[in-house]
Amino acid sequence: MALTLYELGGLNDRRYSLYSWRTRYALAHKGLTAEYRPVRISDKAAIAFSKQDKVPILADGDQVIHDSFRIAQHLEAHHGGAPLFGGEISQSLARFFNTWVDRTIVPRLAPLIAIDVMGILDDGDAKHLRSVMEKAFGKPLEELAANREKDVVGLRRLLDPARAQLRAQPFISGSQPAYADYILLSPLQWARIVSPLPILEADDALAAWRERMLDLYGGLGRTMPARA
Numbered sequence: 001m002a003l004t005l006y007e008l009g010g011l012n013d014r015r016y017s018l019y020s021w022r023t024r025y026a027l028a029h030k031g032l033t034a035e036y037r038p039v040r041i042s043d044k045a046a047i048a049f050s051k052q053d054k055v056p057i058l059a060d061g062d063q064v065i066h067d068s069f070r071i072a073q074h075l076e077a078h079h080g081g082a083p084l085f086g087g088e089i090s091q092s093l094a095r096f097f098n099t100w101v102d103r104t105i106v107p108r109l110a111p112l113i114a115i116d117v118m119g120i121l122d123d124g125d126a127k128h129l130r131s132v133m134e135k136a137f138g139k140p141l142e143e144l145a146a147n148r149e150k151d152v153v154g155l156r157r158l159l160d161p162a163r164a165q166l167r168a169q170p171f172i173s174g175s176q177p178a179y180a181d182y183i184l185l186s187p188l189q190w191a192r193i194v195s196p197l198p199i200l201e202a203d204d205a206l207a208a209w210r211e212r213m214l215d216l217y218g219g220l221g222r223t224m225p226a227r228a
């Protein structure tokens with residue numbers, strides 16, 4: 001069955017959508033190929049077929065699935081290849097990890113680098129994203145990023161549980177990467193693509209893990225250049 005992933009595309013075809021990177025890695029993990037179709041963030045007509053307004057969206061034959069975690073569950077249930085979760089208990093824990101990253105890490109990262117995303121979008125998309133972010137965080141993007149060199153230190157501290165996990169094993173999921181690794185990689189990959197701000201320090205164990213993650217599947221993460 002043909003797979004099509006709808007994801008955000010910016011100027012110079014930069015595929016910058018945070019959550020879509022979870023799906024890109026999930027597809028590679030399972031050895032599945034898909035067509036990756038870019039969507040402008042302000043073009044809601046392009047994704048109206050999914051009956052909601054966000055990407056990623058996976059079309060799998062005539063099934064349309066949105067939300068990265070639901071997509072991962074769908075891939076696990078309906079496709080072969082290596083397991084993304086490896087059972088009900090680990091799927092449940094991965095869901096908890098998904099929520100932790102989305103409610104703790106992403107909201108601390110997004111205000112620091114949202115201003116940089118403006119530089120990789122056309123005017124219509126930049127206006128849309130600015131309005132979404134400024135509504136969510138209650139301040140102009142310039143103000144949100146004003147102390148970011150200092151604020152990023154707090155974000156690094158929040159990542160301590162992941163660092164502790166990597167002291168015990170090479171990947172968040174164990175001896176091999178799986179969906180939980182893709183969950184955490186995605187905000188770091190988003191930051192890498194949209195912003196020059198160093199989110200991690202060079203000697204951070206998480207930075208070494210991120211490099212290992214970017215190397216996976218023939219350098220999948222590096223197919224998108226880092227923002228200079």
Ligand SMILES: N[C@@H](CCC(=O)N[C@@H](CS)C(=O)NCC(=O)O)C(=O)O
Pocket residue numbers: 008017018019020041053054055056066067068069132
């Ligand atoms: N919980 C969803 C979040 C999806 C989401 O927020 N996607 C962003 C892009 S990464 C989006 O489409 N935003 C469109 C908008 O805010 O207009 C998931 O995991 O897929």
